[in-house]
Amino acid sequence: MLNRVKQKLKHGRPALGVNLSVMDPLSIEVVGNSGFDWVLYDTEHGPWSIETVDDMIRQTRGCSASPIIRVVWDDLNAIKRALDTGAYGVIVPWVSTRKMAEDAVRFCRYPPEGLRGCGPGRAARAWGVSVDEYIEVANREILVAVQIERAEAVSRVEEIVSVDGVDATWIGPADLSLSMGVKVRDAFSDPRVSEAMDAVVDACVDAGVAPGIAAGGGVEQINRLIERGFRFITVGGDLGMLDLGCATFLRGIREP
Numbered sequence: 001m002l003n004r005v006k007q008k009l010k011h012g013r014p015a016l017g018v019n020l021s022v023m024d025p026l027s028i029e030v031v032g033n034s035g036f037d038w039v040l041y042d043t044e045h046g047p048w049s050i051e052t053v054d055d056m057i058r059q060t061r062g063c064s065a066s067p068i069i070r071v072v073w074d075d076l077n078a079i080k081r082a083l084d085t086g087a088y089g090v091i092v093p094w095v096s097t098r099k100m101a102e103d104a105v106r107f108c109r110y111p112p113e114g115l116r117g118c119g120p121g122r123a124a125r126a127w128g129v130s131v132d133e134y135i136e137v138a139n140r141e142i143l144v145a146v147q148i149e150r151a152e153a154v155s156r157v158e159e160i161v162s163v164d165g166v167d168a169t170w171i172g173p174a175d176l177s178l179s180m181g182v183k184v185r186d187a188f189s190d191p192r193v194s195e196a197m198d199a200v201v202d203a204c205v206d207a208g209v210a211p212g213i214a215a216g217g218g219v220e221q222i223n224r225l226i227e228r229g230f231r232f233i234t235v236g237g238d239l240g241m242l243d244l245g246c247a248t249f250l251r252g253i254r255e256p
Helices: 003-011 025-032 051-057 076-083 098-108 120-125 133-143 153-156 157-161 173-179 189-206 219-228 238-251
Strands: 014-018 038-042 066-070 089-092 143-148 168-171 212-214 233-238
Touching: 003 014, 003 066, 003 143, 014 219, 014 238, 025 051, 025 238, 038 051, 051 066, 051 120, 066 143, 066 173, 066 219, 076 089, 076 098, 089 098, 089 133, 089 173, 098 143, 098 238, 120 133, 143 157, 153 157, 153 173, 157 168, 157 189, 168 189, 189 219, 189 238, 219 233
Parallel strands: 014 038, 014 233, 038 066, 066 089, 089 143, 143 168, 168 212, 212 233
Antiparallel strands: none
């Protein structure tokens, strides 16, 4: 009944996730049991409908990787429906003010701490607990991550991460770069963006919140990000992992 991702982050350890795009339970099960800490169902930019996410989480229950959903917006109904699938947490996009962070937390929690409507049947089944047990632990165990993807969010990041109940940030490098007038391809090389990323990490560390980022770019880049202090990290997508695995295997085959 413990959220393993949340526990790792609380202890300052990296929690690595994979973005899912293949809507097949066998594929998700393979990725989910490969050693990663979490899998991301992206309903903001990805192809997932909430009905498909609900079905996939149900069919892949028991995988070692926890299901996390990026919701379409900081919206009560979107977050409620996402958590009712049995997701272990949500990533909330475009959080640029303290008020938006406060709303994200309230929308994730049952009363009296929040505003989440109580319909826990599917979530309890996905967690493998009774309805009463789920209601008892959900407010404590649900992971709340807020996306920092605007220049104005960076300028207010201390206020955002000071909100009680925010467990992690998650930088969106593409949107953050565009908001600063930087080309997306330069997101990890432009000094202005790099300075903004470091400011987010520093604010998170001071507040006891896990710094996160939507990354990719290979093993060396992920290691560099961990060295910079990032902890809640997506390392890429399932199709990219498949391509990498095939390419790595074939490089080891000696042709006659």
